[in-house]
Amino acid sequence: LAVIREKVIGQHRQLGKVNMRHHIHEDTKKLRPPPTRTPCQQELDQVLERISTMRLPDERGPLEHLYSLHIPNCDKQGLYNLKQCKMSLNGQRGECWCVNPHTGKLIQGAPTIRGD
Numbered sequence: 784l785a786v787i788r789e790k791v792i793g794q795h796r797q798l799g800k801v802n803m804r805h806h807i808h809e810d811t812k813k814l815r816p817p818p819t820r821t822p823c824q825q826e827l828d829q830v831l832e833r834i835s836t837m838r839l840p841d842e843r844g845p846l847e848h849l850y851s852l853h854i855p856n857c858d859k860q861g862l863y864n865l866k867q868c869k870m871s872l873n874g875q876r877g878e879c880w881c882v883n884p885h886t887g888k889l890i891q892g893a894p895t896i897r898g899d
Contacts (some may be wrong), residue, residue: 821861823887829852855887863887 785801831853837848850872856864862884869877881893 821857822885823855823857823863824861826855826887827857844877 828860833852834849850870851866853869856867859866861880863886865881865884866879867882867887869881870878878895878896878897879899881890882888883890
């Protein structure tokens with residue numbers, strides 16, 4: 784949405800159609816601090832950043848390295864989903880475990896099983 788908005792603003796600037804009120808509104812949006820990220824969202828951001836910087840050893844890509852990463856499963860509010868799982872590998876479902884939705888830490892005594 785932001786990319787489209789910037790394209791439209793750029794087109795309007797070229798045509799001389801941007802009014803100051805809209806321009807000021809865009810500038811104030813840039814001054815707003817970014818929304819606070821939850822621990823799950825921060826962890827997900829870190830993993831995605833790590834994936835984006837992985838070197839591709841060959842045409843297969845970095846898949847073998849992905850299996851060693853834990854990609855957190857966040858809900859719509861940014862909390863950890865109660866069930867976290869490792870990726871499936873070679874047709875085998877990954878191990879799953881239950882976590883505290885606020886911390887992402889394993890719940891003591893909860894079993895670790897494959898699948899549901």
